[in-house]
Amino acid sequence: MMTSRERVSVALQHEEADRAPLDLGASVVTGMHVDTVSLLRQRLGLDKPGTPVKVVEPYQMLGEIAPDLMDALGVDVVSLGGPSNMFGFRNENWKPWTNFSGTPVLVPENFNTDPEPNGDILMYPEGDKSVPPSGRMPKGGYYFDSVIRQEPVDDQKLRLEDNLEEFRPISDDDLDHFRREAERIYTQTDKAILAFFGGTGFGDIALVPAPGLKNPKGIRGIEEWYVSTALRRDFVYKIFERQCEIGLNNLKKIHQVVGNKVAAAFVTGTDFGAQNGPFISPKAYRDLYKPFHVEVNNWIHKNTTWKSFIHSCGSVKAMLPDFIDAGFDVLNPVQCSAACMDPSDLKNEFGDRITFWGGGVDTQKTLPFGTPEEVRREVRERLKTFGTGGGFVFNTTHNVQARIPVENVLAMYETLRDFGKYPLS
Amino acid sequence: MSIFEELQQVIIDGKAPVAKEITDKGLKEGVKPSEFFPKAIIPAMDEVGRRMRDCEFFIPEVLIAARAARAATDILRPLLLGDEAMKPAGTVVLGTVKGDLHDIGKNIVGMMLESAGFRIIDLGVDVSPEKIVNAVKQHNANFIALSALLTTTMVNMKAVVDALNAAGLRDAVKILVGGAPVTDAWAHSIGADGYGKDAPSAVELARKFVSAA
Numbered sequence: 001m002m003t004s005r006e007r008v009s010v011a012l013q014h015e016e017a018d019r020a021p022l023d024l025g026a027s028v029v030t031g032m033h034v035d036t037v038s039l040l041r042q043r044l045g046l047d048k049p050g051t052p053v054k055v056v057e058p059y060q061m062l063g064e065i066a067p068d069l070m071d072a073l074g075v076d077v078v079s080l081g082g083p084s085n086m087f088g089f090r091n092e093n094w095k096p097w098t099n100f101s102g103t104p105v106l107v108p109e110n111f112n113t114d115p116e117p118n119g120d121i122l123m124y125p126e127g128d129k130s131v132p133p134s135g136r137m138p139k140g141g142y143y144f145d146s147v148i149r150q151e152p153v154d155d156q157k158l159r160l161e162d163n164l165e166e167f168r169p170i171s172d173d174d175l176d177h178f179r180r181e182a183e184r185i186y187t188q189t190d191k192a193i194l195a196f197f198g199g200t201g202f203g204d205i206a207l208v209p210a211p212g213l214k215n216p217k218g219i220r221g222i223e224e225w226y227v228s229t230a231l232r233r234d235f236v237y238k239i240f241e242r243q244c245e246i247g248l249n250n251l252k253k254i255h256q257v258v259g260n261k262v263a264a265a266f267v268t269g270t271d272f273g274a275q276n277g278p279f280i281s282p283k284a285y286r287d288l289y290k291p292f293h294v295e296v297n298n299w300i301h302k303n304t305t306w307k308s309f310i311h312s313c314g315s316v317k318a319m320l321p322d323f324i325d326a327g328f329d330v331l332n333p334v335q336c337s338a339a340c341m342d343p344s345d346l347k348n349e350f351g352d353r354i355t356f357w358g359g360g361v362d363t364q365k366t367l368p369f370g371t372p373e374e375v376r377r378e379v380r381e382r383l384k385t386f387g388t389g390g391g392f393v394f395n396t397t398h399n400v401q402a403r404i405p406v407e408n409v410l411a412m413y414e415t416l417r418d419f420g421k422y423p424l425s
Numbered sequence: 426m427s428i429f430e431e432l433q434q435v436i437i438d439g440k441a442p443v444a445k446e447i448t449d450k451g452l453k454e455g456v457k458p459s460e461f462f463p464k465a466i467i468p469a470m471d472e473v474g475r476r477m478r479d480c481e482f483f484i485p486e487v488l489i490a491a492r493a494a495r496a497a498t499d500i501l502r503p504l505l506l507g508d509e510a511m512k513p514a515g516t517v518v519l520g521t522v523k524g525d526l527h528d529i530g531k532n533i534v535g536m537m538l539e540s541a542g543f544r545i546i547d548l549g550v551d552v553s554p555e556k557i558v559n560a561v562k563q564h565n566a567n568f569i570a571l572s573a574l575l576t577t578t579m580v581n582m583k584a585v586v587d588a589l590n591a592a593g594l595r596d597a598v599k600i601l602v603g604g605a606p607v608t609d610a611w612a613h614s615i616g617a618d619g620y621g622k623d624a625p626s627a628v629e630l631a632r633k634f635v636s637a638a
Contacts, residue, residue, distance in 0.1 A: 138551045145526040230485035275605045280483045364606040368576045
């Protein structure tokens with residue numbers, strides 16, 4: 001039997017391992033909502049009802065995939081991320097909290113919230129209640145969304161520095177964190193590492209509002225940002241240029257401390273696809289984003305053994321030739337429910353050049369609203385389609401959400417266990 | 426090029442400041458406010474919708490065109506109050522459903538419906554069924570357009586249908602639904618009247634219901 005690290009490595013080389021490798025929780029887009037983690041742990045007999053689960057990503061309220069759960073499911077990949085989360089505070093010194101669905105959870109000490117009169121919950125950057133809130137969870141909701149802190153834009157006063165505040169040279173403390181964590185994971189587990197070093201995602205709309213900054217300036221509104229990519233393209237290009245320079249310098253330093261312990265580096269999470277087609281034109285991708293993707297990926301391939309990982313939701317088939325040409329090795333989340341994203345077409349046309357990390361089961365329809373039998377059928381089909389010949393890491397299409405029947409989650413992992421072995425049947 | 430052709434072109438190109446200038450200039454030259462809609466704004470946004478459908482325009486292009494259209498309509502609307510020639514094609518109560526804070530898609534639908542001559546009552550995001558029922562009553566609306574991005578919130582569309590039934594208003598309105606996880610089958614299953622896969626489809630659907638009425 002292979003180790004997890006070997007299994008993932010073989011899959012990334014487009015060969016068949018002993019079984020299809022499994023990711024759950026190695027990134028903020030391949031995880032599971034804390035409510036579902038809690039239910040799953042109880043069903044697997046790992047926890048008694050009422051046992052709190054840690055929230056390791058407070059924005060999307062993702063639950064911790066602890067070693068016992070990894071063992072129970074056969075998870076092969078773990079996350080190597082920075083010391084701070086989306087809201088800019090560290091995941092440490094845990095305290096109890098209860099979310100709207102009544103799930104007892106543990107949150108970091110700086111997870112400081114305030115209720116609104118209408119029942120919504122507000123969250124603060126770095127947990128600092130002396131500044132305006134940066135996150136809001138609507139009453140009864142399951143996640144936070146960014147509070148948009150956008151001053152009216154005066155084109156004469158726009159400064160590159162304002163949109164670069166969150167992109168800084170990496171500190172010695174953070175470098176030390178990456179060195180220690182990479183060493184710990186590499187020596188104490190047999191798992192493959194998916195690393196998120198940050199700073200190389202250009203125009204990621206989840207990060208533009210800067211929920212971790214106390215007083216963000218520049219272009220921070222979601223609509224304002226998209227408008228700017230069309231109306232102020234030269235300005236946005238210059239932001240990316242500077243960001244790329246900072247990001248590459250950081251990667252060089254990080255590589256010196258983590259070496260080649262990393263299997264894949266999460267380079268970008270910018271969504272280029274919508275449900276019915278690309279979010280932007282392929283030409284806009286080539287003009288505004290691709291030059292920087294090429295620069296980052298070239299550096300990675302020239303200096304490391306890391307595979308380059310791109311996350312983009314939606315219908316991106318029209319852009320896949322460009323993604324591959326830009327040097328990406330891995331595509332996630334493989335949203336087959338979007339237009340033109342038929343699994344067989346994707347595998348036939350691009351399967352020899354890019355690894356599909358995701359697409360194991362649909363999370364818009366099948367997992368939340370289907371029957372366990374429908375889940376089993378789809379997982380078997382996807383295993384066969386994407387898994388043949390390797391080049392596939394099993395993961396749901398994006399995070400497993402809240403309000404998912406636990407029977408469907410169990411059906412997914414049971415099917416993977418029963419039918420995920422090579423040769424695939 | 427006529428002033429209407431000029432305005433059409435700058436809306437399609439997304440040049441809001443120029444759209445404002447041309448509209449002002451036209452008004453000074455004696456163009457009736459109501460003329461801008463059938464001769465410039467509606468055809469411009471129809472063309473934007475066509476380009477979106479045919480994958481010539483994407484989200485950023487649609488947003489800047491809608492902003493340019495709005496620059497013109499913001500000047501014209503106050504001048505049209507009480508103008509019988511400008512009776513809206515219909516009144517649409519618009520919102521993102523309870524528990525959901527996402528509004529890019531909803532806003533694009535609102536801007537395109539508005540540019541197509543509909544009156545929009547935009548209730549924003551995280552809107553409760555009660556608030557929608559009240560707005561329908563208050564504004565005598567004949568359409569409701571609901572958006573949801575999340576699988577955890579799309580279920581709240583059904584609550585709106587139920588609330589309208591309970592208030593005896595279900596037959597007074599057509600309910601249009603949309604958003605990433607929403608499908609035609611879903612719309613049918615919750616008893617909505619139509620599903621729009623994108624903003625141009627929503628406009629087409631609303632027009633179809635208007636002409637059938």
